[in-house]
Structure formats: C-alpha cells, structure tokens
Amino acid sequence: MRCREAQSKLDRFVAQELTSAERAQVGAHLASCAACRRALASLRWLQEILADAPAPPIPGGFADRIVARARTQQAATARSNRASRFEQSAWKTILFSAARAAALAAGLLLGLLMGRDTWRASPVAAAQQTDLLAAAGLAPLAEWGGDSLAQSYIRLTLAGER
Amino acid sequence: MESSLSDEALMLAAAGGDLAAFEQLVLRHQESAWRTAYRIVGCQREAEDLAQEAFLRVFEARDRYRPTAAFRTYLYRIVVRLCLDHLRKRRPLATDGLAPVDGQLPAEQQAAESERAQAVRAAIGSLPANQRTAIVLRYYEGLSGRETAEAMDSSVKAVERLLARARKTLEVRLGDFFPD
Ligand SMILES: [Zn+2]
Numbered sequence: 437m438r439c440r441e442a443q444s445k446l447d448r449f450v451a452q453e454l455t456s457a458e459r460a461q462v463g464a465h466l467a468s469c470a471a472c473r474r475a476l477a478s479l480r481w482l483q484e485i486l487a488d489a490p491a492p493p494i495p496g497g498f499a500d501r502i503v504a505r506a507r508t509q510q511a512a513t514a515r516s517n518r519a520s521r522f523e524q525s526a527w528k529t530i531l532f533s534a535a536r537a538a539a540l541a542a543g544l545l546l547g548l549l550m551g552r553d554t555w556r557a558s559p560v561a562a563a564q565q566t567d568l569l570a571a572a573g574l575a576p577l578a579e580w581g582g583d584s585l586a587q588s589y590i591r592l593t594l595a596g597e598r
Numbered sequence: 599m600e601s602s603l604s605d606e607a608l609m610l611a612a613a614g615g616d617l618a619a620f621e622q623l624v625l626r627h628q629e630s631a632w633r634t635a636y637r638i639v640g641c642q643r644e645a646e647d648l649a650q651e652a653f654l655r656v657f658e659a660r661d662r663y664r665p666t667a668a669f670r671t672y673l674y675r676i677v678v679r680l681c682l683d684h685l686r687k688r689r690p691l692a693t694d695g696l697a698p699v700d701g702q703l704p705a706e707q708q709a710a711e712s713e714r715a716q717a718v719r720a721a722i723g724s725l726p727a728n729q730r731t732a733i734v735l736r737y738y739e740g741l742s743g744r745e746t747a748e749a750m751d752s753s754v755k756a757v758e759r760l761l762a763r764a765r766k767t768l769e770v771r772l773g774d775f776f777p778d
Contacts, residue, residue: 444758448743478769486737489718491633499624506657
C-alpha cells in the first residue's frame with residue numbers, strides 16, 4: 437500500500453469503518469511509515485480542534501417559521517386543487533359552446549347548399565346532399581327528413597343543452 | 599410534544615397531511631440542518647434561508663418520499679445540494695464575526711480559544727466548497743464515510759480523497775496550533 441492510499445484510508449481507519457483486510461493493510465503500512473504515522477496524529481488533532489469550534493445558536497423561532505410556511509403551502513395546494521376542478525368544468529362549458537357554434541355554422545352552410553340544390557331541382561344533387569351530410573358527421577340532419585334543415589340544426593344545437 | 603415515532607414514520611404521516619408530524623421532524627433535525635448550512639456557507643442569514651428551504655423541499659416532496667434511505671441522510675443531501683448550488687451562484691465566501699465563546703473558560707484561555715476558533719473557521723472557509731462540505735459532514739456532524747458519500751451524492755472513495763486533500767490544506771493553515 438502506498439502513502440497516498442494509506443492516508444486516504446486513515447479517516448475510516450480511525451472510525452473503524454474499514455473491512456478487516458483493509459484495516460490490516462493500513463496497520464502494516466503505518467508500522468513501517470513515519471510520515472503516515474504523523475498524518476494519523478494530525479488527523480486526530482484536527483478532529484479534536486474541529487469538535488471544539490462552536491457554531492452560533494440556531495436563530496429563535498426557526499422551526500415555527502418553517503411550519504408556518506408549510507401550513508400556508510398546504511392551504512394553497514388545497515385551494516389550487518379546488519381551482520383545477522373548477523377549471524375542468526369551465527373547460528367543458530367552453531368546449532360545448534365551441535361545438536355548438538360549429539354545428540350552427542355547419543347548419544348555415546348546409547342551408548346555403550340546400551338552397552342552391554333546390555334551385556337546381558336535381559335528384560342527383562339531393563343524393564349528393566345526403567352524402568354530404570353523412571360525410572360531415574351530421575347524419576341526424578339527413579334523418580330528420582320531415583323538418584326543414586333550419587329546424588333540424590336548431591333542434592340539434594338545443595339537444596346538447598338538455 | 600415529543601413523539602416516539604421514527605423519522606420515517608413521521609414522514610409518512612406528514613405525507614398523509616399531518617402537519618404536527620412534520621413539525622416533529624423539524625424540531626428533531628433543525629439544529630443539524632442549520633449548523634451544516636452555516637458551516638458550508640459561512641453566513642448566518644444565508645444559512646437560515648437555506649436550511650428553511652431544505653425543510654420546505656422535504657415538505658413539498660412528502661408524497662414522493664420512500665423510506666429507502668434514512669431520513670437524516672435524505673435531509674443532509676437536500677441541505678448540501680442547496681448550499682452548493684447557492685455557493686456556485688455566489689462566488690466570494692461571506693463570513694460572520696466571531697462565534698460566541700464559552701463564558702466558563704478563564705479569560706486567557708478564552709482569548710486563545712477564540713483565536714484558534716477564528717483560525718479554524720478561516721482555514722475551513724478557504725477550502726473548496728466540496729472539501730469543506732466533506733469536512734463538515736464527517737467531522738462536525740459525525741456522519742460515517744458511507745453516509746457522507748450518500749449526502750454528497752458521491753462515492754466513499756471520492757469522499758476519502760476529498761477529506762485527505764482537505765486535511766493536508768488544514769494542517770498547513772493551522773500548523774501554528776499543532777502541539778509538537
Ligand atoms: Zn506512508
């Protein structure tokens with residue numbers, strides 16, 4: 437064992453944290469090396485004077501301040517959990533309104549197409565119109581054959597609200 | 599009120615929303631967290647902020663805490679990380695005035711004591727932050743080599759080398775106080 441390694445192990449040698457094999461190696465080195473014996477003496481001396489150096493006392497109210505901050509944080513977390521539940525329901529309302537607006541716009545567009553088709557009075561156009569409704573995912577509008585398209589989409593948009 | 603529960607059990611209770619359990623943990627460990635932070639950063643005001651921050655980090659992470667490592671080592675690790683991060687941002691080491699001396703000592707001895715204590719603080723303050731941290735955990739806080747390594751997120755061998763280098767510097771700086 438070299439001095440460098442022996443000296444880095446001295447600390448755990450003193451604290452008796454080495455394995456018995458390591459301990460024997462360091463012990464054998466110390467027996468034959470005056471420099472490392474000096475390093476061992478200086479380690480013990482250093483530990484002694486460090487143990488002597490006082491630290492200032494902990495500031496008054498230290499624990500109380502931490503607990504107060506933790507309490508505030510806990511309350512804030514509880515509030516934000518409630519807020520996020522509220523936000524989720526707010527999002528549902530927003531998404532629903534957006535869906536309804538989209539349905540309304542689609543209805544107006546269909547009304548326009550319908551008007552043009554009626555003007556052309558072509559049976560082919562009527563078939564295309566039904567396909568168009570199915571393609572747009574608005575099959576219910578096509579199925580309500582009896583009503584006007586305007587009535588249909590008003591019924592669809594109101595259905596969502598119930 | 600003193601609780602007989604282990605730190606780890608208190609931490610699990612705190613995770614369940616028990617603030618009194620958290621308070622117990624703070625009371626048990628405030629001294630060591632404060633002392634460690636003070637000895638690493640060398641400034642009382644900063645040490646208080648950092649030690650408080652460490653406990654609040656523990657509180658914030660209470661749901662994720664798993665009692666795989668001892669709570670004590672876990673707390674040291676957070677304190678150490680915060681202090682070293684802080685020192686990286688703040689270059690020069692600010693040191694407070696003299697620490698209070700023991701009033702029981704005779705005047706002459708007291709003066710000698712405070713001179714030595716001052717020299718020790720200056721010598722430790724002059725070490726690189728990671729060497730100083732190893733010294734603080736190992737010699738002041740009395741952690742084992744393994745615990746020191748865990749608290750520093752390092753290996754036992756690396757800590758051995760840090761300590762050996764730090765001791766060499768301290769021997770030179772404090773040589774005047776060495777009893778031949
Ligand atoms: Zn040697």
